[in-house]
Amino acid sequence: MKYTIVDHIQRQVDLNAEASRDLEGILVNRLVRKRQFIVQPGFACTHQTYVQKGSFRGYLVTADGTEHTVQFAIEDWFISDFHSYIFQEPATLFVEALEDSAVQQIEYSHVETLCKTHHSLEHFFRLVAQKSFAFSQKRILSNFEMQAEERFLFFKKQYPQIEARVPQYALASYLGISPEFLSKIKRNSTQST
Amino acid sequence: MKYTIVDHIQRQVDLNAEASRDLEGILVNRLVRKRQFIVQPGFACTHQTYVQKGSFRGYLVTADGTEHTVQFAIEDWFISDFHSYIFQEPATLFVEALEDSAVQQIEYSHVETLCKTHHSLEHFFRLVAQKSFAFSQKRILSNFEMQAEERFLFFKKQYPQIEARVPQYALASYLGISPEFLSKIKRNSTQST
DNA sequence: AACTAAAAATGAACTGGTTCAAGTCTGCGG
């Protein structure tokens, strides 16, 4: 069973024959090597990327040179610099492969065209955006609700596959703490088990 | 010129006669008194609320009893507990009127029905969700990029109408700092002007 | 299997922001 973007969408909405044919028509399959970037600051993020195999992280580098991870993506997830994608403005994020990966990409203008012709696709992308927004809000809340240690334990529980596959400095920067402090948290929380 | 939800939508997408008539049909006009809640934890957030007049804030109360503001809304903005609205699950937020206000509300199931019958409305709500998500991501980023003082100055510059109308403890909790510290920031940043 | 470079762990000194407690200002109800 191989992950594909069409299956992913079919799981959530009904696509008729034309819609799924048209969608197939705009898909671009691509292999991406570990450490390779699919989005870089300064260039508009022209595509949404669906991960078939492998993993990615999206991160920001601030003026002081530190990295801040915004999003991880593994099999069956989408990733992009969404702000850049939606407004077709230069990206501010890096999106980098954490492993050798296989992806399917769809281009902004193609997606917009298909959304006009197929109500079902417009519906799908509405659902995606709404859920993404809801989770993004929840993430802001969870930073208010939890201390660093709780956030780590929560992440570990909710996304064990990701926690296991991702470099620790990347996870620290996702949790909003320094790698040193994440190290301490791990020590404290495992010794008390 | 009075704010209405139909005008708001027309500014972004073309609604034909039936679509705007059907939309009018599900609108509920409502007056809300200062300090009144339109969303409360425990109850599902059944409506999206469009602000015609007045202002609102959405906030979370954490276990330790402190408030954390997630969103403000003034004229021509929408507000809700979006996670609760989308999944029709019990809300975790309070949404409270900061002033006597007038709103237009649309109910979840009605919106979903209209999105099915009118592609244009589905399109509108996709755009809204996408922009909301993009801004939500940006907000997460801005907490990484800026220190508390910069966040305050940025907010003040970007939303001067809101900064002026909103109680200071609410703004502090939006910025993720204590009211005392916001007070200090203001002192420091005005004395150096 | 040995070599290397990057990643993770550790500890000590430090800082941005919190907490608590007390004082001041403001607006509006009687």
Next chain:
DNA sequence: CCGCAGACTTGAACCAGTTCATTTTTAGTT
């Protein structure tokens, strides 16, 4: 126009998390 409650200010003690410098572990390459 007085009183009083809620909102804002101030300062001192404190703490969660950072920074920096060093050591240990891990993983990729020849």
